[in-house]
Structure formats: structure tokens, C-alpha cells
Amino acid sequence: MKNKLLIFILLLTLSSVKANTEGTSRSGEIFSVIASSIKDNQAQTITISGIVKDSESGETLPFANVLIKDTNIGTTTNADGYFTLFNVPSQTSIIQVQYLGYETETLVLSPEIVTTTIMVLMRPANDQLDEVTITGSTKQQIVKLNENISQISLSPKELASIPNLGEKDIFRALQLLPGVSGTNESSAGLYVRGGTPDQNLVLLDGFTVYHVDHFYGFFSAFNSDAIKDIQLYKGGFPAEFGGRLSSIMDLTGKVGNSNKLSFSGGVSLLSANATVEIPIGKKANLLIAGRRSYTDIIQSGLYNDIFDLYNDSNVSASGISGNGFQVNETEPSFYFYDLNAKFSYKPTEKDIISVSLYNGEDNLDNSRDNENTFGSRNDEERTINTDIDDLLNWGNLGASLRWARQWNNKFYSNVVGAYSNYFSERNRLNTSTVQSADSTNTSKVGSLEDNTLTDYTLRIHNEYKLNAKHSIEFGGQLTQNDVDYKYTLNDSTTVIEQYDKGLLSTLYIQDNWQPIKALKVLGGVRVSHFDITDEIYYEPRLSASYQLNEQIKLKGAWGEYYQFVNRIVREDVTQGSRDFWLLADDETNPVSSAEHLIFGVSYELDNWLFDVEYFEKDMTGLSEFSLRFQSAIGTDAENQLFFEGTGVSRGVEFLIQKKVGKYTGWLGYTLSEVVHTFPDISDYSFYALHDQRNEFKLVNALKAGRWDLGATWVYGSGKPYTAPNGTYTITLLDGTETQYVSVGDKNGLRLPAYHRLDVSATYNFKLGSGKGSMGLSLFNLYNRKNIWYKEFEVVDDEIIETNVNYIGFTPSVFFNVSF
Template identity: 25%
Template sequence: MYSQVKEDKIPLKIALAKLEEVYDIKFSYSDDVVRNKNVFIKDYKVSLDLILQNLEKQSKLIFKKSTSRYFLILEKNPINNYSLCGYIKDRYTKKPIEGVSIYNSEKTVGSISDLKGYFELRGMKEGDSFFIAYTGYKTIKKKVISFNIRKCNTYEIEEYSAELDEVLITSYLVNGITKNKNGSIGIRPQLRDILPGLTEPDILQSIQLLPGIVSPNETSSGLHIRGGTPDQNLVLFDGIRVYNPAHFFGMISAFNPYIIDEVNVLSDGVGAQYGNHVSGVIDIRTNSQVAKETKATLGTNLTHADAYLQMPLWDKASILISGRRSLSDILETSTFRSLARKVFQNTIIDQNEKSDVDQVFEKDNNFYFQDFNTKLIFDIGEKDQLMVHQLFVSNKLNYSFGLTDGSFLQNDRLNVKNFGFGANWLRKWNKKLSQKTTFYFSDYNLDYKFNGEQNVDPVLTQGSIKKNSIKEFSFKTELENKFRKNHQISYGFELINNDVSYNLGRTYSFSPESNYNIEEVSSSTIYALYGNYVYEKEDKINIRIGLRNTYFSLENVFFVTPRLYTQFKVFPNFWTNFSYEKKQQNISQIIEFSTNDFGLENYVWSLSNKNEIPILKSDQFSSGLVFRKNDWMIDVNVYHKKINGLTSLGQSVATNANIIANGSSTSKGINFLLKKRFNDYTSWISYSYGDTKFTFPQTNEGNPFSGNNDITHRLRWSHNYKVGNFDFSLGWVYRTGIPFTEVLERNNNGTQEFFFGDINGRRLANYQRLDFSSTYQFNISKNRKWKGKLGVSFLNMLDRSNKLQRSFFLTSDENFNTVLGTTDTVSLGFTPNVMFRIIYN
């Protein structure tokens, strides 16, 4: 409701604030310009143009419209008529920034950048200084050296954040992906350019484009980092460990990318604060600052829909809420059908779908997934901050198949959930000393049930169950002391308690003696003391030394493990680095065969013990070099990693004897990345050579053999191009086929025999895929608060049928002779997707 003011004059600055509120506009001015100026506004209901004309007469100032929402307030008759022009861009993303204030404090004139980041600053002369300021960014000061009416300079500003001081390369693959000084790769989904085949910033799929990281089975969650397996990675979401990081049996990341502020991916140089893993770390963090304004998004693609809201509760508190849900049980799209063919192939669902007697069978496959996140942020005084957050991830499958007359029915129910709750307390004791205390509770549950019934004489029933549960509690507190310039030390204590159980069982009404039930329940507590020392001098020297002391209660063992990462600038634009680390892990996945005929989720989590499943232990060395100059960048890294404590229960090592074997793996390789930017076009080539060998003393006569997912060569060539509001990305990937153990047959004196060939002695055909994606961004409202984004992607554009896995089985031919059969798991076929999103900011 607009109101009239009294007929007394009021300070111009107060009148401007009222106009900003009433008309949703912004004024840019110097305080000196409006100081001691009083005005009278009779009615705020009249048009804005009339009000501004009146204010110009009263104040003797100029009100200049810069954009539809921004206005400049300038003095009349500046000393001269020189005009300085330029473009403002984000140093981190290279994108233009609208609404930046550019002003000359001496002459009290200013300007505001438009949608393209362009500005003009009048009333300048050579030798004058001007400032560039924008909320959340560092203010910079520049001097006018000379005027060139034909050229407008570009000025880059950076966010006011200590995290940016950690960045070595601001655009590693594309904008929004950085290489940090500690060796980690940072991904900021909201700033990330599109990648081949991805219109949305899916976290786990984005990580697969990094050198040295691959998903052999084409899933989002199946990340093999430098020869390690997915269960050897540590995945954290706001500090909460997540044991089920994906939807739809690994095909889609379980994390809503639109609420994520930053992801740090560490494949080497991992600090001592990270424990209980032997491979990589994926540390996902949502926004940690109190929101000052409301932001919201609503979007959908051909697999799921999502919504996100971030809003202030009061000056020092805000809330974040997000949710996603699949559309598969409501609308079956071409994208979902393509993903389903990939997921359900070679399972009981696929076999039934191929049944040629549809007229007498009924089939129902009801599947959906969802996730939900909330976060509360409180600034308690000037020294304390409290964050409380929650996550929920759920996948449900209800599949039934049977005769229409009800004489035969089978039903498979699968429910996989991951719930997490945590809190972070940050305390700044003084300028040098701060403390971070966190705790979380994580609850992972997998519940599968199968029932089969034959309701004719004889009545037969069959059932199976598979349950897996992890209840994890963690408490951690850490002190950080910047005791001298360039020196920092941190030390902390961590406690992790795990209750892990699994239950596997099968019942047969026609053969009760074959019934079985396997149940394992175990509990472990981990106590750790750790410390990190950091010496860092700009981008010239970076030394990080860590030490972690860990006690595992279940195994009653104690480990002292060092961590080291160093980086030195040896020449201008040239850095070299080296890292070494030892790690342990007491929880991993093992294969179960009780529900193998179902064909999905055939792994269960288990704690280590003193017998079949030892504690995993790893040692890793790595060394590399980085070169960057102008728009060229080269990154080369070599590594050697050994993991002890592997078990054939977890690696599915094919043997001629039904035994449980323990062994080790050795991985070595080189990762190479070359990138060049040409204005709005960027191209990069990455190549990875890897060699992972397994050694099991009781297998293959103790000789090494290729690991199950060993990929020797991997080459990726990607392109990004931006024109106007359009972004395009094209990528081609080529890699060596994965190894498999061939089953052979021979005739021994008239008897057909089947036997294993060399373990992982053969390889599938080489893999190739071409992906494309494009997005278009546009404004929906005139004030640019409402924006839209439209995208399209094509995975495997050439529809190649790549082989991902091969298995063998025995069957009978039409003459009832035993013959050898082969089953191949193939890649995704041509998979299109479309995305539409509305953004309010």
C-alpha cells in the first residue's frame, strides 16, 4: 500500500531508499553526491519518470537510466567529457556481471554494468582512479592511463572468499571446475559450463570427465579412482557419509546439483582429516552462508522433476529446502526406457519382458526414486555459526509377474534408503584460532524380498530375503591455528561408530532341507587423532604434512599413517608436485549369490573381521607437473598405488576352487590433460594410461593378473562453444575394453568338460561413445529476476552397442545336450533428454 509523505523535505538518501522499495529498482551514487540534499515527494503513486524529473529539478542532479532496473545519479556539468568504457567479468567463470558499481570517488560520478557487463564512466581524465565494487566480490582500484575510444578494456573481479585463494587454475576443464593448490579438483555446479551429454550439473557424472576417474559400467556411482573400486571411496554430503550415492541402480546421482555450492574431489594428497577409505574422496558441500535474499528453482527433465527454495528467516538465519522425484511411475519417457533397458538387462525382469506368451502373463514394473534435503543456517553473534542439515534418499521397486489365472505368481520388492542428519558448529576464538565441531547420524537400509507361488497341485512356494543395514554415528572436532604468516596447523579428534548387519536367506517348500539363513551382525568404533601442518607462500610453495593415528576396536589394531603433499613453482607458469599417503578402511562391499537370479544390487556392505575380510590398507605415491600460460594449460600426473586386504568375496575373482581368497592390487598409471581456450571456444584432450593387477596367492598359481575393471587406455576429446545465450558441448571418448575370464570346453575321452581359461586373460571390444549437449538461457521477466533455461542432450549419438561385461552359463540344446552359453551386458544406446528450468533470483 503506497502512502503519501508529509510536506516537509526529507534527505534525498531516504527518499531514494523508499523509491527502491516501492518500484523495485536500484540507485547507484556516491554519498558525496547526495549529501546535504533534501527533497519533497508528494505522492509515490505517480509514475516513476515524473518523480525522477521532479527530483532532478530539486537536487540539480542527473538521474540516468542504466538498465530496466538500475539508475545512476550523477552531478551536472562534470569537469570534462571523457568517457571510459569497459566490461566487467567474473574472474572465476569469465561470465559478465550485471549491476556492478563503477565510480570515481574524486569526481563523484559513477556507472553500473548492464547485462553484458558493459559500462561507461563519464567525467574522467588521465591519471584518475576509479573503483569497481559489487556485493560479495573484492573491490578493486584502477587508474586511467590513457583513453582509447575504439577499445573497451575488460576488468575481472573475484568473489570475496578465502576459498579462491586456494585455487591454482580457475578453469580446469570448463568454467566452474578448478584445480586447487592442495591437488584437489573443485566443482561448483552453479557456475559450471555444460559438459558433453549433460545439460544439468549432475555431480557424479561430472566427476567422470576428470582424468584418472572412470565408470566402467556407465553408472554415476560406479567411480573407479586410480584403480580403486567405488566402495573404497569416501562420499560425504555436508560431512555425512553416504553409502547409497545414486538413484535408479547407479544411473543418476542422488544429490540435487542445484543446492550444491562446491564439490572437492581428492585422488591424491588427501588430508589427515579424512579417514576410513583407501581410494578417493568426494566431499560435497551445500551453501554455508546465511541467505540474504530468496532464491528458488523449479525444473524437470525426462527422468525426474525437482524444486529448490532458499530464503532468509531473519537477518541471521536462513533455510534451504529441496526435493526431487522420478516420473517413471507417472510417465514413461524415451529416456527412462533407454535407462531401463540398460539397468534391467540380463535380470529376471528382462527375461520376463522377452516372454513370447504375453497373452497369458501379466507384468507390472513399478519403480520410482526420490530425495529430500533441508538445511538451517544460524549466525550466532559474530564468532559462532550453527548449521543443521538432513538428507533422505530412497529407491523403490515393486515388480510382479504371473499367469492371468493366478496359478503362478512371483513378486520382487526392493527398497533402498539412506537417511542422514548432521550439525556443524563453527567458532572463531580470535583472528588466528578457530574451531569446527560436527556430528552426524547416517542410516543406510537395503531390503529385498522375493515370493514365488504355484497354486496348482502340487502347491509350491519359494522365497528369498536380503537385508543390509548400516547405522553410523560420528563426532569430530578440529582446531585450526594460523600461528604465523604463511603457517597453519590444525589438529582434531574423530569418533565413528558403526553397526553393520546383513541377512541372506532362501526357503523352498518342495525342498526344506535346502533352506538356509545367513545372518551377520557386527559393531565397530573408530578413534582417531590427527593433525595437519600447512606452509603456503602465494602460488610459489605449498607444503602439507598430515599424520593420522587410528584405532579400530573390532579388530583391536592401531595404525599411524602419514600424509604428504608438496607443490613448488619451479619456473614462471610451471609447477611440480609430489604426494604420499597411507590409508586404512574397515568397511567394504562383498558379493552375495543368494539373490543372483534377480540380478540387481548383488553387493552388501560388511565390516572387516580377522578372518575372511581383513582391513584394507593402501599406499600411494604420485608426482606431477602443471603448466599454464595465457589460455593454455597442461596437467600431467603419474601414480603408483597398492591396496592390501582384498578378498575374493568382494572382487568376484573367478577360481577353479570354491575358496575364499585374500590378496592385493597394484595400480599404476599416468594422467595427461591439455586444454586451450580460444575466446568463446574451449577444447581439451585427456588421456589416461592405467594398469591394475590383482595378486591372490591361492589363485592363478600366485601370479598377477588384470583387475576386473582394468582399463589400459582412455582418451577423451571435448569441445565447448558459447554464442550469445547458447552453450554447446561435444565429446568423444575411447577406451580399452575391460578384461573377462573365458570359459572353455573340451572333449575328454567322449566327455564334455568345461573349465576356466586364464583369469581375466581376454578383453572385450574397445569402447567408443559420442555425446552432445546444448543449453539456452533467457529472461522471463523484465526485471530479470525470473529466468529460464532450456537444454537438450544426446548420449551415445551414434548408438554404438558397447560391451561392458561378459558372463558364461551352462544350458541345454534341443537334444538335451549340455552346451555353453554367453551373456553380454551392453552399454546405453542412443539416449536423448530434454530439460526445462525456471529460476528466481
């Protein structure tokens, strides 16, 4: 840790040598006039404050860029759209405000308005449908690199430009960024810079969402129509955030239209959605957004394509044969839904009180009957009837109560009380009846897997702007986690049962410091106490950027991170994996940690951005759970269920982005590796399951009149997997024969490369006093048979291998309206 920190500080020092040299070359002259100019400078500059809002709905816009034209003076709005600018040159300066999905707004100051709180109203981009506007319209950015290193903003308004599986999807859009894996069709969760989805902290209006997808991972659990702002921190995130090793996803929900009653809705091949925004008087708003699939009523081709990947009866290994083998047709019942509601009340111009609610759930009934008629044994035909009851449901419930106050133009406070509950339950019972001419035998095999995680959080965040060079942020957090996991076989054999309660207490402080014009430094520390381990964890953080000139910026970050609740990977070489959540205890499941080191450089023009970042992440306390017999590297490993290891992730990201114009998009490339070391699983290090050496993403969006056209292409080199290499039989002392599977090198083989082309077209039109859009999206246009994973089955001492593919060419249509 110390070596990396020293390297970071050394490079930071070298990067500022030029500025220091320039600053001292005329030190005598500067010193001689400082005393006489202080009063004049103070008299000539002013401090202004304001708030940024949507001109149509009145929604405040968080994290908007506010700049003084032709100067290096700038800031961003806070979570409630407020901003303060120090050292503004004059009362007639020009302010420019930029926000994703909106036209750039320019405001000329005057002596009359600088003494008040300035209100900046932003106009949504491309919101007019008249022909004159269309002729000159331009496409806005979908994503934007923020000032902090590895921080990216995503515009929910522009998601329609990205091809999808019939649903505008926040997480699928983020998977098109460099450093975020884009080849995981079965997971809407994010694999960020070698991390896993559970190593990402996902916040919605202050409460944590632990399961972020619907339909086994093919769709994000978030309705984009209910989301106002999206911030992704891919690494090196500041001391304000903690509790995860990889990244932060901070989502802000819409407040709703404060000017008029508004409605929007849409339908796709899988689901229907509706949103209503209700102003209540002049100080309150209510937004309700709901989405539900109708797959339990109507099964479209898209639904069948996706569900077939998970229905065990539809995946059979070639080479298995028998007389009269038959699998009856199954009619699974599946649906998902999510509901967002948000009430916001503004009792004064300085205060905001809001209540946010989210509820999302998936339900699957995959019960079925199978009948197998086998050939004769001693001239006797046998029939096996298998009744399978298979019920599965999972989801999230979250809520938050928030109070924020802008005390004055320098001090801001934000207090959040949050509740979150994740649940997952699978109940499976196989009842087999074997019938022959003279006998009937019945056997039952069942399993129950239940996992719940409850989160109670109180969070306080404060911002104090000392002056133009220093802005202090400080606060604290209390989080109580209750985690329960139980895995039972046949109602009597408990494989694992664990219940834990843990209290995490945290304090943090950080300083945004600009010592010279070109250099910005963000330093802080986060200190946490975890009652289960009774240990104190220190997490120092440091990041900096240096503006070489108007176009080129150097940047870097370093930090320590800890995670106290982990999703355990339960791997089975023959049946894939299922995961569950547990609290760290430093015994079976350790507290995990990571050290981030990031360096980068960006070159930005008016319309183009070129960005390169190197990242390295050293991880300890990683956990894996396995029920299968392990090779006896140590005598304690044979009966062990939990395994502890370490990991290293490193790589380089490249981004070339066309930011504005009728055509926008980007080309991203990531070169990386993820290596794990688990001494009790393997006596050598091995590549992680999600390791991928090369990944290319090409994203294209074109505004052509009323049409929005999009195309994306993703390529990823093959991911590793483990395969059995044979079977052997051992005869025990009592004469019983037991068959074992010999497993090859851990993740020693690679799947073929993954690649996919998606295209979409959306037509926008007027609909009375409202607007409408309809479109077509073509997923996997050239029908590439990408392999999801390999499945293995032992039949007559022979290992049968089956490729389980992702979905092929899949068209989808959608229709949306708003009034």
C-alpha cells in the same frame, strides 16, 4: 613403504636445490642486513583477514583463491569463506579473488579497511541476460586444479554445459576427468585411479553418504541445485581425511539466499525438482530442495531404455527354444526421490550453526507373471505358471549438526556431529505351478537380502595460522559403525548372517609449511584405533610443490591409508555381481590398506593448463565374496565364501585444459593398469574387473549468446571378464548326476572397446523477474552398442553367451526456471 618414502624425499630435496643455491649465493650479504631490516620489514607488511560471499545470495564461498596481485602471496578461504593473509606489502595492495562459476573480483586496499574484516562480494559469471552482456560474455571453468596435488574443484553452476541423461549430474561430470573412469554408465560411483566406489569417502556437510546413486547407478544421488561446492581429492589426500583407500569427495550444501525469498525448479523426462531458499530475519536461512521421479506414473522412452537393462525378462539368450515359450508383459513400478534441507544460523559475526538433512531412496516393484507352455512329454502337454514377487528398495538417510567459530584472524574451529544410515533390501519369491492333464504341482523358491549400515560420527577440526610460513591443522574423530547383513534362501537356509559394531577413534595433525618462496610442504600424520581388531594404525602423509617459475610447478605426494568398512563384491560368473557392506574384522574381512605415491608437473598460462601426474597405489586386504565353486587350489578354498587379496594400481594422467573464453574444455588421457592377486581364487595375478588400459575424454563447452553448447566424447579400451569354457557331469555313488561349470582364466578375456559421443544445447532466457532455461541432450549420438557385460546360461550341456549392452541413442529434454 620405506623405499617409496625415501624416493619421494630424495626427489623433493633435488627439486629445491636450485632455490637453496640461489638463497646461499649471497648469504654473507643477506646475513649482514637481516638484523637491521627485521623491524623495517615488520613495519612495512600487514596482516589482513576477510570473508568471501556471493553478491546476490550472501552465501559464503569456501576454498576461494585469494591473492595479492603481482606477488607470490596467497591463500584459500576455509569452509566458511574466511581468509587471512600475512606479509601483505602495503595498505594499498590489490587483492584478487577467484572462485569457480564467478567473475574474478579485484579489491584495492586502503588504510581504512585493512583494520576491519574485509568483505569480498563475488558476482556469478554469465548471470545477466541482456544483449550487451551476452556479446562479451565468456565461459567459466567447469573444473579447476587446486594447489594441493590431485585436488580438483567442480562448479555446480556450470554443470548445464555438460551433456547428460536429462539430469545435471555431479558424479557424471567428475567421470570426465583423467584418472576417473568414464565408461561406467551403470555406476554413478567413481572408479578413481584403480580404486572402487566403496574406496571413496563421500561427505555431504560432514556426514558420510554410503550409496551415491539412483536408478541402479545411472544418476547421482545428489541434487546439484542443493550443492554449493565440490572438492575431489584423487589421491595423496592430507591427514585431515581418512577411512578410505582411494579418494575423497567433499560436498558442501547451499545455505540459501539471505537477501530475498528465492525459488527454482525444473522438469526432465524422468523427474521434477524444486528448491526454495528462505531468509529468516537477518541471521538465519532455510533451504529445502526436493527431487522425485515420476516413472511410477509415466514411463518415458528414456525410462524404458534404462529399465530394460535390469529387467531379467527382457534379456534372453539366443538359441533357447521351445514349443509355446512366452513371457507376459511386465509393468514394473519404480521411482526415486531425494530431499535436502539445511538451516543455518549466525548468532555472531564469528559463529555459524547449521543443521543439514539428506534423505534419498529408490523403490522398485518388479513383480510379474510368466507362462511357459512346453511341448509334449508322453503325449502330455504341460504348462508352467511362474508368479514372481520381486521387491527392492535402497537409499540413504543422513544428518549433521555443525558449529564453526572464527575465534580471531589466526584460529578457526569446526565441530560436527553426524548421523548416516544406508539400507538395501531385496525380497524375491518365485511360485511355480506345473499343470498337466492329471496333476498340479506347486513349488516356491524365495530369497531375502538385507543390508544396513549405520554411522555415528563426532568430528573436531582446528586451524591455527602461526605466521606466513606455518599453518597447523589438528583434530580428532570418533565413528561408531553398526553393520548388519543377512542373506536367506527359502526363509530357512541362512547363507550368511553377520552383525558387527565397531568404534574408530582418530587423532591427526598436519602442518602447511612454506620454508622458501617457491616451496610448499604439507606434512602430517593420522593415528587411529579400531576396537574390533584392537590395533593402532599410523598413517603418515607428505606432499609438496615447487614453483620452478611463474608457469611450471613440480609436485608430489606420499601417504599411508586404511579402510575399516568395506563393500564386498559378490561375484557370480553367470549372473553378474551384487555388493554389500561389512566391517573389517581381520578374519573373514581384513582391514584394507593402501600406499600412495604421486609425482607430477603442471605448466599453466592465463588461458591454458597442461598437467601430468604419475600415480601408484599398492593395496592389501582386498576382499571378494563368491558362492560359486572355486577351483581347488587349496583344500580350504572349496567351502570358503570370503577371499582376501592384494592389488596394485599404477598409471599416468595427462590433461590439456582451455580454462576461460567463449570456448572452454579439456582433453584428458589415462594410461593405467589394475592387477589383483587372490591366492585362493587363482594361482596367478589377474586384471581387476575395472582395469582399463587406455581412456580418452574430450570435453567441449561453448558460450554463444544465449546458448550454452556442449559435446563430450569418451573412449575406453576393453575391460576384462571371466567366461565359462565348458560343462561336465559327475556321477555320484548313489547314481545321481551333478553338473558343474568349468570356468576359464580369471578375467582372462576382454570386452570390445567402449566409445560414446554426447551433445547438448541449452537456451537461456528472461522470464519476468526471473530466469529460465530449456535444452536438449543427445546421449550416445551415433548409437554405439557398447557391451556392459556378458551373460552365460547352460542349456542342454551347451553354454549360451549373451551380450548385455548399455543404452543406445537416447534424447532427453529439460526445462528450468528460477525467481
